[in-house]
Amino acid sequence: MQNRVISKKDLAGFVDDLIKTKAAGEVIGIQAKDSKFNFGPLKNAAELRLDYDIALLPPKKYFFPQIETVLKYEFGATPKVEPVVNDKAMCLIGVHPFDIRGLLLFDAVYGGANPDANLMMKRQKSVIIGVDCLTPNPKAFAASMGTAVTDEGFDLMLTDIGNDYFVTVGTNKGDSLIKKAKTKEATAADQEKRDKVRKDALKKYQVTLKMKPDEIPALLDANWESKVFNDKAATCFSCGSCVMVCPTCVCFDVQDDPALNLKGGERYRRWDACMLSEFAKVASGENFREHKEQRFRHRMYRKGKYLLERYKYLGCVGCGRCAIACLAQIASPAETFNLIKEAK
Amino acid sequence: MVMQLSAKQSLHLPRIAELIRVEKLSDREKVFEFKFDDGKELGQMPGQFVEISIFGVGEAPISVTSSPTHRGSFELAVRATGSLTNKLHTLEKGAKVGIRGPFGNGFPIQTLKGKDILFVAGGIGLFPLRSLINYVLDNRKDFGEVNTLFGCRSPQERLFIGQLQEWNTCKDMCFLETVDRCSDDSWTGNVGVITTLFPKVSFDPAKTYAIVVGPPIMYRFVIAECLKKGLAEDHIIMSLERRMKCGVGKCGHCQINGLYCCQEGPVFTYAQVKSLKEAV
Numbered sequence: 001m002q003n004r005v006i007s008k009k010d011l012a013g014f015v016d017d018l019i020k021t022k023a024a025g026e027v028i029g030i031q032a033k034d035s036k037f038n039f040g041p042l043k044n045a046a047e048l049r050l051d052y053d054i055a056l057l058p059p060k061k062y063f064f065p066q067i068e069t070v071l072k073y074e075f076g077a078t079p080k081v082e083p084v085v086n087d088k089a090m091c092l093i094g095v096h097p098f099d100i101r102g103l104l105l106f107d108a109v110y111g112g113a114n115p116d117a118n119l120m121m122k123r124q125k126s127v128i129i130g131v132d133c134l135t136p137n138p139k140a141f142a143a144s145m146g147t148a149v150t151d152e153g154f155d156l157m158l159t160d161i162g163n164d165y166f167v168t169v170g171t172n173k174g175d176s177l178i179k180k181a182k183t184k185e186a187t188a189a190d191q192e193k194r195d196k197v198r199k200d201a202l203k204k205y206q207v208t209l210k211m212k213p214d215e216i217p218a219l220l221d222a223n224w225e226s227k228v229f230n231d232k233a234a235t236c237f238s239c240g241s242c243v244m245v246c247p248t249c250v251c252f253d254v255q256d257d258p259a260l261n262l263k264g265g266e267r268y269r270r271w272d273a274c275m276l277s278e279f280a281k282v283a284s285g286e287n288f289r290e291h292k293e294q295r296f297r298h299r300m301y302r303k304g305k306y307l308l309e310r311y312k313y314l315g316c317v318g319c320g321r322c323a324i325a326c327l328a329q330i331a332s333p334a335e336t337f338n339l340i341k342e343a344k
Numbered sequence: 345m346v347m348q349l350s351a352k353q354s355l356h357l358p359r360i361a362e363l364i365r366v367e368k369l370s371d372r373e374k375v376f377e378f379k380f381d382d383g384k385e386l387g388q389m390p391g392q393f394v395e396i397s398i399f400g401v402g403e404a405p406i407s408v409t410s411s412p413t414h415r416g417s418f419e420l421a422v423r424a425t426g427s428l429t430n431k432l433h434t435l436e437k438g439a440k441v442g443i444r445g446p447f448g449n450g451f452p453i454q455t456l457k458g459k460d461i462l463f464v465a466g467g468i469g470l471f472p473l474r475s476l477i478n479y480v481l482d483n484r485k486d487f488g489e490v491n492t493l494f495g496c497r498s499p500q501e502r503l504f505i506g507q508l509q510e511w512n513t514c515k516d517m518c519f520l521e522t523v524d525r526c527s528d529d530s531w532t533g534n535v536g537v538i539t540t541l542f543p544k545v546s547f548d549p550a551k552t553y554a555i556v557v558g559p560p561i562m563y564r565f566v567i568a569e570c571l572k573k574g575l576a577e578d579h580i581i582m583s584l585e586r587r588m589k590c591g592v593g594k595c596g597h598c599q600i601n602g603l604y605c606c607q608e609g610p611v612f613t614y615a616q617v618k619s620l621k622e623a624v
Binding site: 224250264265281282288310 | 349
């Protein structure tokens with residue numbers, strides 16, 4: 001597999017071809033939504049905005065939809081039950097490295113022990129065309145999480161090197177796709193340009209984690225009783241916004257929805273949030289994380305320790321979406337980890 | 345990402361089972377016996393749980409109360425508490441439900457073999473424990489001395505009364521019962537919380553494993569009593585309750601610190617629980 005260089009005009013042609021031929025499935029791309037950006041089905045290459053800072057919602061929604069039907073059933077003496085798996089092929093264009101790291105965590109959670117057909121069948125059929133983030137959001141801290149650049153999790157990775165995009169080829173699938181486009185072989189000079197652009201982008205991150213990411217678990221281990229959790233949680237609305245925008249939040253609820261004609265119904269799963277007050281409540285009324293500071297602490301431990309220890313990927317990729325979404329301005333894991341470290 | 349998956353492998357897909365018997369245990373609890381339509385066994389180990397579905401209502405995690413030594417069907421004993429369990433209580437013989445599982449680690453049978461056992465059940469903690477008690481009685485020669493303590497709040501809340509009677513007269517184990525309080529003379533047995541039974545049993549702490557299942561408040565006192573008697577922390581085994589929505593380590597609801605109650609649990613040793621700050 002040889003890395004390539006593609007002119008911006010030819011990239012547009014490549015994207016338009018993908019949309020027209022559906023060679024890699026439905027094309028989803030990052031596009032402007034008022035003054036912000038979000039992923040959506042692409043009608044043409046002109047809609048694609050690879051120069052964006054952050055997508056409102058991470059691309060996980062295409063593999064782990066907000067609401068997803070998992071069973072359909074008909075009532076009766078013996079109910080008829082069918083699993084529902086929507087595994088249409090998709091090609092996502094413009095995924096930032098930190099969001100790719102989020103998808104890799106999903107693969108570890110949903111593809112490891114007890115693999116989940118609903119999520120993994122979509123993942124297996126999908127193509128990920130990433131783009132390096134050169135204009136990070138002011139709340140992002142991916143540079144200090146080591147997630148601003150990735151060397152895995154993509155089929156193709158684009159880097160804006162001026163008039164052209166550098167195309168890092170990640171998989172054979174990506175290789176065969178890009179071969180259909182008009183490209184040049186990347187030279188050592190092109191690769192130097194890519195590396196410099198990436199390095200310069202790291203300096204643009206405004207929020208810094210004041211430790212190495214692999215120091216977070218030990219920091220948390222030593223600070224279960226930290227006052228920081230209480231101080232921060234004091235103004236928490238328990239609204240769950242931080243979780244709803246998070247690329248690494250993997251939890252869900254399962255609910256039944258009987259049809260209006262009462263002949264059958266569906267079972268669906270939908271995003272759930274450990275910051276919501278009833279997340280750990282059992283039917284008897286016992287709530288194992290009744291207080292918001294317990295929930296706040298749990299989220300921070302998931303981000304900084306639990307997921308890492310279980311799945312080898314940190315539960316935070318430094319995208320900053322939680323910090324953007326949080327009305328109380330308490331959600332940034334970097335800020336909490338820094339405060340705990342400083343309080344020591 | 346090399347595994348080949350198909351929709352049929354959906355983690356959410358239950359097997360259909362028929363309700364073949366319902367028995368009232370108390371005002372709030374019933375035991376339900378099920379048999380799979382495909383004739384297969386559940387294949388559970390004592391202490392494991394299933395997710396039971398009533399289509400149109402939902403799913404709930406319920407521990408299996410029958411022993412795997414009982415073949416051909418399985419029993420779930422259920423208190424009517426939430427929307428699923430209340431609906432379940434209205435079902436009659438012949439009704440069909442969905443079953444996923446068994447899930448969870450179950451009690452450590454291999455560790456317990458050849459050892460003395462002290463069972464301590466509080467209230468409906470008897471439901472999961474009954475599976476293991478009957479398993480031990482059915483494989484009696486594999487285990488040493490067995491003591492069983494059962495406590496509930498009042499004589500009216502005693503469960504599986506026929507079974508309690510059997511255990512009471514059974515020569516294979518020492519069985520003691522108490523109720524927290526009794527305001528009339530319908531009850532001539534022990535009165536007092538379950539820890540008041542401890543002075544009445546003798547066991548060798550070095551050879552004994554205590555298996556304790558009950559409400560969170562009971563754990564605090566019973567564990568203290570076990571430790572006082574000289575049991576090692578990893579010889580005290582408990583089963584914890586959480587909201588296990590998926591049963592397969594994905595949904596996050598049952599998480600206790602970094603562990604998933606549906607995967608590493610619901611059975612834990614006290615030595616483990618002690619290091620889990622959110623456990624009890």
